[in-house]
Amino acid sequence: MDGSPRLLDELRSLPTLDALVGAIGARNMTPGWIRRAKPILWHEMKSEFVPAHWRYAEAKAAMQAAGRLIGTDLAERRNFVMRNPIPGNDTATLRTLVCAYQSILPGEKARSHRHAPHALRVILDSRGSYSTVQGEKTPMETGDIVLTPGWHWHGHGHDGGEQAFWFDGLDVPLTHLLEPMFFEEHPQGWEPVETAVDVSPMRFPWADTQRALDKARADNEGHFGPTIELPAPTMPTITIKVHKWPSGWRNRPYRRAANTVYVVMQGSGTSRIGGATFDWSFGDTIAAPAWLEIEHKASADTVMFSMSDENLMKWSHYYRIEALG
Numbered sequence: 001m002d003g004s005p006r007l008l009d010e011l012r013s014l015p016t017l018d019a020l021v022g023a024i025g026a027r028n029m030t031p032g033w034i035r036r037a038k039p040i041l042w043h044e045m046k047s048e049f050v051p052a053h054w055r056y057a058e059a060k061a062a063m064q065a066a067g068r069l070i071g072t073d074l075a076e077r078r079n080f081v082m083r084n085p086i087p088g089n090d091t092a093t094l095r096t097l098v099c100a101y102q103s104i105l106p107g108e109k110a111r112s113h114r115h116a117p118h119a120l121r122v123i124l125d126s127r128g129s130y131s132t133v134q135g136e137k138t139p140m141e142t143g144d145i146v147l148t149p150g151w152h153w154h155g156h157g158h159d160g161g162e163q164a165f166w167f168d169g170l171d172v173p174l175t176h177l178l179e180p181m182f183f184e185e186h187p188q189g190w191e192p193v194e195t196a197v198d199v200s201p202m203r204f205p206w207a208d209t210q211r212a213l214d215k216a217r218a219d220n221e222g223h224f225g226p227t228i229e230l231p232a233p234t235m236p237t238i239t240i241k242v243h244k245w246p247s248g249w250r251n252r253p254y255r256r257a258a259n260t261v262y263v264v265m266q267g268s269g270t271s272r273i274g275g276a277t278f279d280w281s282f283g284d285t286i287a288a289p290a291w292l293e294i295e296h297k298a299s300a301d302t303v304m305f306s307m308s309d310e311n312l313m314k315w316s317h318y319y320r321i322e323a324l325g
């Protein structure tokens with residue numbers, strides 16, 4: 001197969017379609033017109049992932065056991081990854097996102113590392129825990145949202161008196177898909193603290209979020225309710241929003257080409273995601289695969305965090321949304 005004029009003549013004069021398919025197959029090409037087990041194009045988005053719900057109360061109880069059973073000396077991070085329950089998957093929560101519940105005990109330090117994937121945290125129960133990101137130490141108090149953009153050194157510690165718990169969200173499955181994974185442990189184990197601050201672009205304190213939500217406006221279509229978007233320009237693959245849903249609020253149902261994970265920061269209610277019904281309360285996580293019908297109903301005043309690949313889909317010009325009712 002040297003591309004000689006004789007060989008090219010032979011290819012040009014192949015006598016049958018079967019011979020042609022065989023000849024290009026030998027060159028690692030497949031005809032675009034054959035039937036494939038998985039076609040190249042299809043009519044409508046259908047995520048391979050399924051709607052799912054994780055209860056914080058259960059994760060927290062299990063974390064309390066983990067606090068007894070494994071230390072940060074053995075577990076770089078003491079966390080429970082929320083795998084989407086589809087065959088063969090032990091990591092991803094949705095196509096582009098992975099989530100975990102994580103915990104740290106008083107006095108512990110989770111060693112510093114850095115990785116290509118972008119990460120964020122929603123602090124569920126903490127008084128006195130903190131993150132150090134690129135040498136900057138910031139508090140992690142209940143209700144805070146904390147950013148760790150890709151390739152930023154980060155470690156966690158705890159100066160308080162009670163076990164702390166939070167939700168982690170990362171774009172690891174997207175990194176797996178695109179393949180630019182890099183990971184490094186800090187050469188000193190724990191990155192030294194250079195400055196300690198309360199105000200940082202890496203931290204959205206609970207009080208600030210509540211103030212912003214009080215002024216937030218709802219979308220005209222009635223899909224999302226009063227919503228703020230938290231600025232995270234250094235981690236553009238993850239869209240971070242917080243919604244405020246008063247007791248009794250329900251949305252106008254929709255589906256959209258974006259994968260969304262919800263975390264209940266306050267309140268309780270019910271969501272129907274693609275026909276699956278989940279009753280949720282504080283700290284719970286709900287995974288909504290793209291293009292499934294989404295309906296929410298708040299049964300108490302609710303603050304709902306969401307992370308999604310909405311801006312990534314928009315940047316790609318893949319985003320679309322459809323009202324369903």
Ligand SMILES: [Fe+2]
Pocket residue numbers: 113115119154
């Ligand atoms: Fe990390």
